[in-house]
Amino acid sequence: MTLRTARRSSLVDQVIDQLRGEITGGGWPVGAKIPPEPVLSETLGVGRNTVREAVRALTHAGLLESRQGDGTYVRATSELSGAVRRRLETAELVEILEVRRGFEVEAARLAATRRTDADIAAIAVALARRDAAWAAGEHSAFVEADLEFHTAVVEATHNRVLTDLYRDFSAALRASIGAAGSLLEHADVPHGPIAAAIEAGDADAATQATHACLDQILASTVPLSGTAPQET
Incomplete structure (x- = not known):
């Protein structure tokens, strides 16, 4: 030595x-x-x-x-977030959403089995803000509330590594989705079924609802972005 x-x-x-x-x-x-x-x-x-x-x-x-x-x-706020942000700046929106799907589907499954009453309340508050922002046509507020909802779901997993990774990813994701503007205006999907499945502790339903939600967003985004999604 x-x-x-x-x-x-x-x-x-x-x-x-x-x-x-x-x-x-x-x-x-x-x-x-x-x-x-x-x-x-x-x-x-x-x-x-x-x-x-x-x-x-x-x-x-x-x-x-x-x-x-x-x-x-x-x-x-971290080297990882900075690296992710630089990478996302040159990525197609569809590619970003596919990565997001990977994070959020697994997070919903874990959250359904680990959530606490406080987690359920946080998810409900974020969902109400998301729906209100969409109804009011406030794009910036909608993007923030949507990320708040999914962050609350990830935090309900009580997996610190997953939570830290998603925070770094979402910090970089925010700018990319915010810049997408007109693309995402055509892609809102109700998130109530995700929240309901997590509250009920139904991991399969939470997984299916999240997957269906992001699949629908991807399907709505592709005709506008011109990039076909990859099968999972």
């Missing part, structure tokens, strides 16, 4: 850790503009070159985004 004496982290690494902490801890949410370089330099007690290198590293990792003449903004 050949072990070497561990080296102390460089100033750049320490600054990266602090900036990442602000991002992952919610101090700087997605879309927020981070303080300018001189402010960060003074606050952290390091040179501007150190701050610049740290910001560059986090930009490369996908957590930050530099906008010329406007500053630096938070792009994602």
Whole structure:
């Protein structure tokens, strides 16, 4: 075994850790503009070159985004979310929905067997918001409420790995679906059967309802996007 004496982290690494902490801890949410370089330099007690290198590293990792003449903004809350977001930017909507189906069908099955009363209540609240946003024709609110509903279902699985993965995926998914606009306006499918099956503890019904829901969305999306879905 050949072990070497561990080296102390460089100033750049320490600054990266602090900036990442602000991002992952919610101090700087997605879309927020981070303080300018001189402010960060003074606050952290390091040179501007150190701050610049740290910001560059986090930009490369996908957590930050530099906008010329406007500053630096938070792009994602984790390296995984940043990588997924970059990949989704070049993906077809149908491909994104197929991946989403994989997450959500399994989540519904697990949720039906593990949900608590609190989970059932959270799913019901999200469903009501989703339906209200759709009825009001509020596209942005509908996208948020739809993701809130499916996130509540995923959280009801009480599987921390699945929940973390879906949060990262949905953070990247939000921008892609929001940009789809007119495509998804033709693809609303009632989610009541999913909620009812989960509340009843019927894993098979929850799986079937979620699969049918996303299959219908895919079928409605294909004629508009021009990309055929893959069989599963």
